Structure formats: C-alpha cells, structure tokens
Amino acid sequence: MLSLFTPPLTGKSRLPRRELLRIGGLSLLGLSAGQLAKLRAEDATASGKQPRAKACIFLFLFGGPSQIDLWDMKPQAGPEIRGEFNPVATNVPGIQICEHLPLLAKQMDKLCLLRSMSHRMNVHGPACSEIFTGRPYFGPPTTDQATREDWPSLSSLTTRFGKSNRGLPPSVVLPWYLQFTGQAKKIAGQTAGRMGESHSAMLVQGDLGRADFELAGLRLPEDVPWERTVNRRDLLDSIQANQSASKAFGNGLTMLDENRRRAWSLLEHRAGEVLDLQREKPETREKYGQTTVGQSLLMARRLVEAGVSLVTVNWQDETHIDGVNTCWDTHQENFPKLKTLLCPLFDKAFSAFLEDLHQRGLLETTLVVAVGEFGRTPRLGQFEQSSNTRKTGRDHWPHAFTALLAGGGVRGGQVYGSTNENGGYVKEKPVSPADLSATILHHLGIDPQQTWPDEFQNLPRKLSEGKAVRDLG
Structure with missing residues (x-):
C-alpha cells in the first residue's frame, strides 16, 4: 500500500x-x-489548450554507476582498466556503449552522453547531497543523515519557485527517500532543509513494482x-x-x-x-518492466503528462531489497552484478521510457536526466574510500563520471565532454553538480540567480551557483 x-x-x-x-x-x-x-498544488489558472509546459524527469542512479564499464568505455586501455565488457555500436555512428545495454544502444539517437561530470566528494551521503542540491555538502563528510541544516534539494526549489499545472504540485519524488540500513534518517539533501520543510516536494511512497500497488488517500x-x-x-x-x-x-x-x-x-x-497505474495498458506496463524502477518511470511519465514540472525517481537503496542489493555500489563482483542484475533492469526500463516519451511527443519539452552521485575508479581494485572494495570491484570516484541527458532541447546522438585515456579525469567541458542544477532550473523556466533566505546564516542564497550548460542543443 x-x-x-x-x-x-x-x-x-x-x-x-x-x-x-x-x-x-x-x-x-x-x-x-x-x-x-x-x-501543495496551486489552483490551476489555465483553461483550454495551451502549449505544454516544460518538465524534467530526474532518475537518480544511487550507488554510483561505473562509467568506464557502461558509457565511457576505454577498450584500448589495459585489462585492469577496461575490464571484462566490450563496447557495441549504437544507432548513432561513432558512439559505442556497453554490450549489456542492447536496448539502450537502439535509443542513442535520443541521448546525450555527458561524460564530463565531476566533483570532489567520494562519500555516498554527502555526494548524494551535492547532486540533489547542486551544492557541496555544508559540513565534514562524517554523516550521511539528513539534518535541518541541509541545502534545499532541486525538487524543493522547484516546489517553491516552480509553477503548478492543472491542480498538481510542481514537484514529486518517488518511490521513496534514500536511506542507509542502520540509520534512523534519510540521506542528506533530499528535502527542503534550511529553506523550510513546507517547501519539500510531494513524496509518493511505495513499491510501484508490486502487483497490489495502490495510492491511498486520493x-x-x-x-x-x-x-x-x-x-x-x-x-x-x-x-x-x-x-x-x-x-x-x-x-x-x-x-x-x-x-x-x-x-x-x-x-x-x-x-x-x-497516480493510478492500473489505467495503463498491460502491454505498456510490461514493456517498462514489472519492477520498481520500471513502474516508477512509467508513473513519472504520467505525472509529467498531467502537468508536474519535476519528477525525481530514486533507484533502490539497501533498505529496499529482497535478498539482492540492487544499487550501483559495485565494490565487489562488479561485472557479474552489472551483467546479470543492474544492466538488464536499467536497459529495459529506461529504453522503454525514452521510446514512450518520444512516441507521445513529450521529449520535445521534457528534459530527462539519469545520473548517480559519482562514478567508479578507473582501475579495478583501486582503493579510494571503502574497505569493502575487492580486486573484482571498483571504489567510489567523483573526478569523472557520466550523466545521460535526453529531450528538452538537448540534441540526441551526441557525446558532450570527454575524459582522459583511462576515464579517470575530465579532459574537456567539465560540468559540476551546480552546473547541472542550473541547467535543469533554466529548462524549467526558473531563474537560477534568484534568491531564497537562508535562515541559518541570515543570508540570501542563489538557487544555484552554477552556470547552465547552453551548448547541448
């Protein structure tokens, strides 16, 4: 329920x-x-047919996907770097991705591989906060848990400064807030924090992949x-x-x-x-996959289609598993986990999602972003942060990773930015989490330079300190 x-x-x-x-x-x-x-829905003021409002669907790939094994492969590097997987051609000449993403390879003409994401934080919680908020974590990386001092999330900024459409809230988060096992609170940076909890996005909470999923209360x-x-x-x-x-x-x-x-x-x-997925055709639901991420992306499409500006979809964390850890944190057995679990889940759901948005004409106005909190080490078994890392895995690596972008005026079939020969560092066109947040806000028609009052420090804060990436079209 x-x-x-x-x-x-x-x-x-x-x-x-x-x-x-x-x-x-x-x-x-x-x-x-x-x-x-x-x-928090405001009264809808528009009536009749209007141009479709711009929207964004933000898929957060919790755990940190391995960019070098998926979408920034280095086949010419040594085996300790390139790993076990081979690149395959996509439907865009000259662009290759992992062989275990065959469905996504057929959708590359809709995608931009932004290979130059970068920041400095290699601890999960604070790194998640930086992606969600577009700001470096406000304190030392000694906790992963949310506090009242957190920077406001992008979803909260959209709730406060965005526009509601047709009686729906500006921003929705689903299917849950991310949290670590053994901790009492959710991971930092997911709500309004110091801007005030009244501005937090609407949370639709539950496992949308369950057959008995139903929304209570509406x-x-x-x-x-x-x-x-x-x-x-x-x-x-x-x-x-x-x-x-x-x-x-x-x-x-x-x-x-x-x-x-x-x-x-x-x-x-x-x-x-x-919010009733039962209204979808069974074949549509099956195409997305009867999984949490698949049905969450389908719900995100329905919300955007109905008028929600920003939908954040969180991947599974360690508190939402049934015997198998399905987050992207591959410290051990990196290749078997990607090949048999993560790639099939992502490939089916995300590819169906892109195709569905395209067929419905939603990609013209909807910006799609899929990104984790960081990438993985270019060298197998390279220790950087976690003692859980083994020779068969890759540790946390924030210095270079990839974001997938589509729609919303972003030109598909392109690679933006590049990394060096081992995929470890950005070589061209670096993009920070702040730049990504500014890009999303700009797309939604929200001025990143406007301010909100920081009650903790009695200062006006810009919505984003980054610069919107303007040359993606």
Whole structure:
C-alpha cells in the first residue's frame, strides 16, 4: 500500500487529533493531516489548450554507476582498466556503449552522453547531497543523515519557485527517500532543509513494482458519496468563517484551511487517476518492466503528462531489497552484478521510457536526466574510500563520471565532454553538480540567480551557483 508522507505539524500550529475530528472530520476524504500538508498544488489558472509546459524527469542512479564499464568505455586501455565488457555500436555512428545495454544502444539517437561530470566528494551521503542540491555538502563528510541544516534539494526549489499545472504540485519524488540500513534518517539533501520543510516536494511512497500497488488517500471510500464529501467541505468553510472558532484554534486552523484547499485541488483535478497505474495498458506496463524502477518511470511519465514540472525517481537503496542489493555500489563482483542484475533492469526500463516519451511527443519539452552521485575508479581494485572494495570491484570516484541527458532541447546522438585515456579525469567541458542544477532550473523556466533566505546564516542564497550548460542543443 502506498501513502503520501510528511512530518506532522509541530509547535503552536499543532492541533489535537480529537479536536480535528470533532470540528468536521478533517481526515477529509481519507487523507490524514500529515498527508494534507504535503499536497501543495496551486489552483490551476489555465483553461483550454495551451502549449505544454516544460518538465524534467530526474532518475537518480544511487550507488554510483561505473562509467568506464557502461558509457565511457576505454577498450584500448589495459585489462585492469577496461575490464571484462566490450563496447557495441549504437544507432548513432561513432558512439559505442556497453554490450549489456542492447536496448539502450537502439535509443542513442535520443541521448546525450555527458561524460564530463565531476566533483570532489567520494562519500555516498554527502555526494548524494551535492547532486540533489547542486551544492557541496555544508559540513565534514562524517554523516550521511539528513539534518535541518541541509541545502534545499532541486525538487524543493522547484516546489517553491516552480509553477503548478492543472491542480498538481510542481514537484514529486518517488518511490521513496534514500536511506542507509542502520540509520534512523534519510540521506542528506533530499528535502527542503534550511529553506523550510513546507517547501519539500510531494513524496509518493511505495513499491510501484508490486502487483497490489495502490495510492491511498486520493480516492473516496465506496460508502462515501460525493454529496456527503461536499457537505463536509461546506461545514469546514462555515467553521473557517466563524471568527471565534478561528481565534480559538489560531494558526492551526489557518494551516488546515490551506492544506484542505490543496487537497481539494488535487481531488477536483483527478490526481487519483493520474497516480493510478492500473489505467495503463498491460502491454505498456510490461514493456517498462514489472519492477520498481520500471513502474516508477512509467508513473513519472504520467505525472509529467498531467502537468508536474519535476519528477525525481530514486533507484533502490539497501533498505529496499529482497535478498539482492540492487544499487550501483559495485565494490565487489562488479561485472557479474552489472551483467546479470543492474544492466538488464536499467536497459529495459529506461529504453522503454525514452521510446514512450518520444512516441507521445513529450521529449520535445521534457528534459530527462539519469545520473548517480559519482562514478567508479578507473582501475579495478583501486582503493579510494571503502574497505569493502575487492580486486573484482571498483571504489567510489567523483573526478569523472557520466550523466545521460535526453529531450528538452538537448540534441540526441551526441557525446558532450570527454575524459582522459583511462576515464579517470575530465579532459574537456567539465560540468559540476551546480552546473547541472542550473541547467535543469533554466529548462524549467526558473531563474537560477534568484534568491531564497537562508535562515541559518541570515543570508540570501542563489538557487544555484552554477552556470547552465547552453551548448547541448
């Protein structure tokens, strides 16, 4: 079962659950107060046919894929560098990728291989934070866990400064926040952090690959007719209009009124239908693959098609596995894991996703980005950060890695940037996480140079300190 998650109201704004239920059943339409607070959709103002708004789907390949074994191969290097895999031709002359990505090779005319991503952080959590936020981690890399001081994520910046369409929120994260086993909190940099949690993106949480997947809270119970629901809304409107009631409940009632308005916006714009994968043809779902990443990408397509600006899709972490670790952290048995597990999962889902976007005309306005927090060491068994690294694996490597880009005006069938002979360092056109974040914001029509107030340091902060990459078209 899937749920919409958000922290409960705290401090003075918090109302006792009993009081909320007493004044009119504020578990409105099956949504809890916490769920209501997450539904940040603004009223849709457009009507009729309009040009499709620009959007972005950001697939985060948690763990750090091996660029040198997948999409920046070095077949002329020694065996300790080039590894076991061979490159194969794609449908674009002169561009080769890994032999275990045959479906993706047929979609290369839609893709840009940005081979010059680079930063300095080789620890998972802080590196994830840098990709999610476009800023270097604010402290020493001694923790992977989120704090109130985190830089705001790109998804949160879009929630605050982006535009909502058709009653849907500007930004959605699915199918979960990333987290490490044994830690109480999610990995840093995934929410609004120091910008304020009210700006965090809507989280659609659950394993979308499960056959019994269903979104709770955006569908009326069968025994509750629409007329009764409207009566509940009218009752709450009357309570809100009563000045004495408003004074008695203070800011909490005002907060609930806003949350209720947002919930109604979602319901009136049929968000439940958008989030219902059962409405897809079985053959479409099968083409994406009945896996978490496959169905998450399908959901992302539905959300963008409906008007969401930014959808972040997180790959599986170590807390969401069933006996086999499916993240890209290949410290050991790098080649068997890529060949038998990771490449087939990614190849099927991502290729079907690109083809589907193309056939629906969505690639014209939708920027697709797939990237991990870093790459892997150019030399097998090279120790850099983790003692888990063995001769059969590759350690963390932030100095050069690849991002896959498609759509949104990016010219397909090209390679942007390059690395040296062993794939370890950027040689041409370096792109930082800050530059990538600025590129995405610019595509979404959000000025990266505008500011938000940093309450921790009492300073105005630019949305991004990077420069948008302008020569991708």
